[in-house]
Amino acid sequence: MAESIPAVELEHVTKRFGNVVAVNDVTLRIAEGEFFSLLGPSGCGKTTTLRMIAGFEMPTAGVVRIRGQEMGETPPFKRPVNTVFQSYALFPHLTVAQNVAFGLEMQKVPRKEIKQRVAEALEMVRLPQMANRKPKQLSGGQRQRIALARALVNRPQVLLLDEPLGALDLKLRKAMQLELKALQSQVGITFIYVTHDQEEALTMSDRIAVMNEGRVYQVGTPREIYERPNSRFVADFIGETNFLTGRVEEVRGEQAVVLVDGTVRVVGTLTGPVSRGQEVTVAIRPEKLRLRPTGEVQGRVEELIYIGTDTRYVIRLTERSRLTVRTQNVGIGDSQRFRQGERVGLEWNDESALVLVE
């Protein structure tokens, strides 16, 4: 099968503001119809990346392509993309219907068609009765939906969303996540979604690019990002992870034996090439660890916290390292199987422990 043209393509894109390198040599290929998220901590360059696609910023170096078309200095109003702004940026002097109609009017769509498409768009976000209100008379969630309708009514090839749910409270946020995701599969438009909320990115995205300090660390499906982080940063940023540091003692194909803190041997799966004696980090998610009465790797229960669905144990492994273990409370007695101060064995599948180089 011939590779189809990506909806959006960034090739070695860099953006500098004076001395600050906001985006550093980013290369991304976002497929047609994909729900793609840019995820990373504050200041990592997510917004800047999005703004370069929209045309509000021009790259210092590199190329942005939309559907194969090189964008160069093309101004925002000539790009086939629309943006949902974090602050919504609804025009306060226009009614909801006028806001939604704005893009169509600018494109000189016939009046009759505008009317119909605005009605459809308001129907789609389930706010047809708000057409004649001003933005100030809407709630936060309603404004968010109008901002969405105002962008989608133009049927852009790509929709850019900059933390569109950031201003909503948690419950509304959760509901809107599902709604947005459903809407995206319904309209089939490519979504590029900026968020610093890893859970949001994991639940909504087809693929995620994890960014830090202007760089893209990893691109992959939520499962890949969570199960196979390629660096300490990604493992740490997504979900909860235990980190152990040690030296490689032996490499066995896809796996390596690592001597942690010079005392405990653990086996982990390689994520990149390593050599004997190299200093590495081993990452294991708390839910991947199992506690046994005894085992090859042993530790002492230091803390035990009952949190309803789970029990969390903090296990002292070596003088320098501790491990958090999460076990589901399936049976009533599960939370009382091990006691504080007790020596226990630790088990995990080899593929759950990742040997990280970066």
Next chain:
Amino acid sequence: MQRVSGHRQKMEVFTLIFPALFWLTVFFAIPLLSIVVYSFLKKGLYGVLVWEFNLENYARFLDPLYFKVFGRSFAVAVLTTLGCLVIGYPLAAWLATRPTRFQGILLMLLMIPFWTNFLVRTYAWIVLLAREGFINTALMSLGVINEPLGMLYTQPAVIVGLVYGWVTDMVLPIYATMVGLDRSLLEAAQDLYANDLKTFTRVVLPLTMPGIVAGSILVFIPSMGAYVTPDLLGGGKVDMIGNLVQRQFGSAQDWPFGSAISCVLMAIMVIGTLIYFRISGGRER
């Protein structure tokens, strides 16, 4: 529902002109009342007031001579307001888009000329515009013209002087609304296929309208009542209502008629302002 926002916009305009309004109320309320009373009195010999109620003073307006002066004042005030708008709006926009740390200094620079006496500044215009003035001398030495231009003592000279005198009153309220303008709205317009011109006419202009309205009122009212500028730069050839009033209180010694002119002027301005509010508020609806 829409009336609410129209009302809001009016409130915004009100807030912008409130300081001036407060000033006027406190310092002009009492003189104002006496003017109203005088306008119904009679003039005696040697400017003595005769306490006898009559409408004579108002009846005198039917003379076309006064109509003409009113018409000229109105035209000059409108042109002055437009002139201030044409200069003041881009200036306010430029100021508001400078880095924040420079804006205070730039505003100061804008105001510095206004620390000098108004008369001195008006005389400076005479120096510029006169037959042997700066502009004519410069143009003649450059060979652009052979004969000096007769610029001084014309209506345009009066308008130039008034625009110069009141342009800051236009800049400040517009600047205030510009600074409050959310930049992401401009980006949203651009994102929705509006080019720079459309972004301006569809988003910037309507959102800065309260500043334009406030500024226009602040310029129009003093221009309509001006008398120093038409006196000095118009040289008696461009009489405005202000000069008429001044003459009644001065050489003509006819305080009741002077008061009546003032009352008519005030009435026109109050009604005019109200209509202006209506129209500019109605634009949005």
